[in-house]
Amino acid sequence: MANIPYRTYLTEEQMPKYWYNMRADMKQQHDPFIHPGTMKPAVKEDLLPVFCEELVNQEMNTTDRYIEIPEQVREFYRTYRPAPLIRAYNLEKELGTPAKIYYKFEGNNTSGSHKLNSAVAQVYYAKEQGITSLTTETGAGQWGTALSMAAAYFKIPLTVYMVKVSSQQKPYRKAIIETFGGKVIPSPSDTTEAGRKILAENPETGGSLGCAISEAVEKAVTTPNSRYVLGSVLDQVLLHQAIIGSECKAAMELLGEQPDIMIGCAGGGSNLGGFISEYMGERLQGKNNIRFIAVEPASCPSFTRGKYAYDFCDTGRMTPLAKMYTLGSDFMPSPIHAGGLRYHGMSPILSKLYHDGMLEARAVSQTSVFDAAITFSRVEQILPAPESSHAIRVAIDEALKCKETGEAKTILFNLTGTGYFDMTAYQQYNEGRMTDYIPTDADLEVGFESLRKLPVNEGLL
Amino acid sequence: MANIPYRTYLTEEQMPKYWYNMRADMKQQHDPFIHPGTMKPAVKEDLLPVFCEELVNQEMNTTDRYIEIPEQVREFYRTYRPAPLIRAYNLEKELGTPAKIYYKFEGNNTSGSHKLNSAVAQVYYAKEQGITSLTTETGAGQWGTALSMAAAYFKIPLTVYMVKVSSQQKPYRKAIIETFGGKVIPSPSDTTEAGRKILAENPETGGSLGCAISEAVEKAVTTPNSRYVLGSVLDQVLLHQAIIGSECKAAMELLGEQPDIMIGCAGGGSNLGGFISEYMGERLQGKNNIRFIAVEPASCPSFTRGKYAYDFCDTGRMTPLAKMYTLGSDFMPSPIHAGGLRYHGMSPILSKLYHDGMLEARAVSQTSVFDAAITFSRVEQILPAPESSHAIRVAIDEALKCKETGEAKTILFNLTGTGYFDMTAYQQYNEGRMTDYIPTDADLEVGFESLRKLPVNEGLL
Known part of the structure; x- marks a missing residue:
């Protein structure tokens, strides 16, 4: 002891000076993403309207065991x-x-939380690419907080779609995101097609991460020089x-x-x-x-x-x-x-x-x-x-x-x-x-x- | 850089293995405490009903430059x-x-906050002396949280008089104290003479640290085998x-x-x-x-x-x-x-x-x-x-x-x-x-x- x-x-x-890329050691990769329009495997170009280019490169990189941390x-x-x-x-x-x-x-x-580890990387690459605004979703609020901190540091405007039930359960989470300069919108909201559709079907819903993601993605692809950032899954x-x-x-x-x-x-x-x-x-x-x-x-x-x-x-x-x-x-x-x-x-x-x-x-x-x-x-x-x-x-x-x-x-x-x-x-x-x-x-x-x-x-x- | x-x-x-006692290096000490009844300098015995003995010893110790941390x-x-x-x-x-x-x-x-540094020491000495319950006051709630953590660790029941305006501004502070097992009473309260007197004079008061201290001290000295702990000043x-x-x-x-x-x-x-x-x-x-x-x-x-x-x-x-x-x-x-x-x-x-x-x-x-x-x-x-x-x-x-x-x-x-x-x-x-x-x-x-x-x-x- x-x-x-x-x-x-x-x-x-x-x-660590490098991110370890586990996929380089996986003998078999997971099946590829499928494009929702064509229902065919997604290629780099499909992802570029949503994500920064360097992040798309990382998303597709199954071969480099180590990737240098900028x-x-x-x-x-x-x-x-x-x-x-x-x-x-x-x-x-x-x-x-x-x-x-x-x-x-x-x-x-x-x-x-740990969310800051990816938030800063994603905001950094957006800044490098000259992106002028970002959107994201948040559930518990930790990702939204992390991203607002990174966005404040690199001085990029940020809109956060926050799962409605979480924004009600955690008003102070909303406040802290706002303290770091992030704009918080409870989801589902009437600011997107996706949100309006869900509200029409179920006006009383407390929302979900999946639903907030839809809104944030839609907002990013319909706003010039904007991109979406995601705190998990990818x-x-x-x-x-x-x-x-x-x-x-x-x-x-x-x-x-x-x-x-x-x-x-x-x-x-x-x-x-x-x-x-x-x-x-x-x-x-x-x-x-x-x-x-x-x-x-x-x-x-x-x-x-x-x-x-x-x-x-x-x-x-x-x-x-x-x-x-x-x-x-x-x-x-x-x-x-x-x-x-x-x-x-x-x-x-x-x-x-x-x-x-x-x-x-x-x-x-x-x-x-x-x-x-x-x-x-x-x-x-x-x-x-x-x-x-x-x-x-x-x-x-x-x-x-x-x-x-x-x-x-x-x-x-x-x-x-x-x-x-x-x-x-x-x-x-x-x-x-x-x-x-x-x-x-x-x-x-x-x-x-x-x-x-x-x-x-x-x-x- | x-x-x-x-x-x-x-x-x-x-x-550090020792607490440094600054008083040992002060050429002149501050004037002594005065007993509120006799208006004469307080002696050790005056303080024992309120504080644990070892803490009273420390309160009076102006000579030992270093005191070992248990x-x-x-x-x-x-x-x-x-x-x-x-x-x-x-x-x-x-x-x-x-x-x-x-x-x-x-x-x-x-x-x-830093409050935990003294909270754990005070609870430890109380435990050593066989004290079975503690009282304190809290303003911003940090001291109350710290003490509830230390009390949970050493398994001693704790009552916290929390400045009323703080308990209203910071409901989650109250909740966290309760999560660690502390009992929270907004001050001034009707559970003490001191609180009732202040409420009678000014029913709408938001309270103050000084007022919460009065209540906590009164509660400690009127409860068998109980002591008061203070997060500052002393x-x-x-x-x-x-x-x-x-x-x-x-x-x-x-x-x-x-x-x-x-x-x-x-x-x-x-x-x-x-x-x-x-x-x-x-x-x-x-x-x-x-x-x-x-x-x-x-x-x-x-x-x-x-x-x-x-x-x-x-x-x-x-x-x-x-x-x-x-x-x-x-x-x-x-x-x-x-x-x-x-x-x-x-x-x-x-x-x-x-x-x-x-x-x-x-x-x-x-x-x-x-x-x-x-x-x-x-x-x-x-x-x-x-x-x-x-x-x-x-x-x-x-x-x-x-x-x-x-x-x-x-x-x-x-x-x-x-x-x-x-x-x-x-x-x-x-x-x-x-x-x-x-x-x-x-x-x-x-x-x-x-x-x-x-x-x-x-x-x-």
Whole structure:
């Protein structure tokens, strides 16, 4: 115990200078994006109206194992990174487990989450290309905050479509985005065709990430010299988030430690994809046998109850189709508090890995997640975001299994963010007013119906 | 630039093992506390019903230069410390100043401020003494959060009297205290004599720190085996907060740097007292010539417009009297957003240093403070607490003076906390609804009247 500190920070010299591109080590790539108009594989030109060119290049790059992090992005990283690797001595003691528990803490910045890692990269490339305005969507608000911070730093105007239910549950999230100069529009809104269509069909909807994406994409492609930025799902986002895993692996190796199990929450998959990247790359090369576990909410179980099929990334059906685990773009998740995990689909890279048996998945209920969050916060002295607490839940479960079996496994999880803007959820939990939402099979059928109707899924479902 | 990193973290081995006791290097001590009943200097026995014995010992200890930090407290410190020393490269660039700007960032923990440094020490000593419940007050809510975290860790029940206006402005602060198991009572309340008396006189009052202190002290002394803990003003609190200054000095020395100016905000004085302690100790010994600047709100100007006199630490006149700069315990500050600075008095140690000319003071207006906060946040990517932003305001002012004179001074300030729970204030500012409150001389006379009536001040005013 004495030799391993509570917190390990890399020095600036030890910080990664490259993003690790996991796809270079995947023997098979995920199926290509499909253009929604032609229903044929999307090519670079299809994506250029939506994304900056350099980001499209990264999206398509399956061969370069390392991509250099631009100097200005590294400079920005130094304002809040390195993120610490923490040995959870107090949690181990509280649980009485022989397991060693580590977590990477990505919430030590004003956005409160890992989202900043990709936000700054995407804003930087937009600035380089001379883009004059950006749009995006946000669920829990962490991505919107992160992007507004990066946009303020590089001085680019930003419009954020925020899932309506989140903007109501988290008014202060909206305020912080505005403090950094971002313009917030609750979604669905009447500012886009996509929004108006959804409102016409369901005026009372609380919105969803998929729906907010539709609005943000439409706004970007209909505004001159504007582009859209996405905080999750895409390969480019996982690429930028690989800095989590690279820092983590460097720190673990400094300590002489090797994980047996790695755990992350999964909404669109960005934190998990980045967190496991280098270790997964090694596993793909047969160099380790780590168990990787994705944790998702039981209310939005893309991996554990979804279909592996082509689907739109958004509810408005404007985006390219991705081959992924999905509940169907029509699936409207119930308003659980982990807004960042309310997404119908899942990163194509992670979907492929899951399909190939390299990744496990587990669905957990909301109240059990808050149970874990409370246990964790009182001993580790960090108030976790509801999203991150999904990973805590399974880390605790695995540590308790070790207690039963007497095994001293090394468990490593990603604590993606803090819950300072989730206090309404904690209030509900504290007052015993929190309930669980588990969709019935009939609920899921609604989304699956839309998948079966897509010609590109013929024979798949 | 290349040699100095953005962020410097000490290793666990480099972290201080002792609290530095500045009083051991003060040639003259501040005047003693006065017992409110006898109007004679308070002795140890007078304080024991209110505070734990070991804390009373520390309160009275003017001779030991170093006091060992107990192992369990150091263990707790390791859950969130070391706090980084940050080189504000981005702020320097934004201002175009030749000055070198550094800040110690004490907000990187769930309480969002430096308050945790003393909270854990006080709870630890209470636990050691077998105390079974604790009471305290909180203004901005940071102290209450910090204490609830420490109380959860050491498993002691806690009641927090929260200044009513703060509990209304910051409902999520209340929620986070409750998440860690603390019981929150808006003050003034009907649960104490002191509260009922104040409510009877002024039913619409938003409360004040002084008033909340009265309630918490009364509750502690009327509950068996209970004690009161205070987050500021007292010598013991400055002692615990000395860890800020010791870490800071160690980190500056690692970088080969020496400050010319040190700046901190001042409400009760705990962060400033701790922050400057080691450097002030050296100055008292003639070893440096650093300028120390206390920054207070123009709406509550204890140093710049107050009297150096004996006064009660609370509005209910239950506590011992301290010789300090004060606006009078009857002074009811206007509801500015920096709740942590709404206190009529000031640490006796800092008051003595100010009186002796070792410390400067400056009062700044609320809107100018938020101007500075916005400039800072957009380039340094940290959203500061309104309290902390008082220090930012003066750091920027000093850096701009350097720009005029061409001097490359080294400016070091203490960024005590984050503003995540102050979003209503930021909202007001963003929407142009924020105003400044400057008390008139007539406003101040109300408080001074009460001071003149105290026999112990005869001949002083």
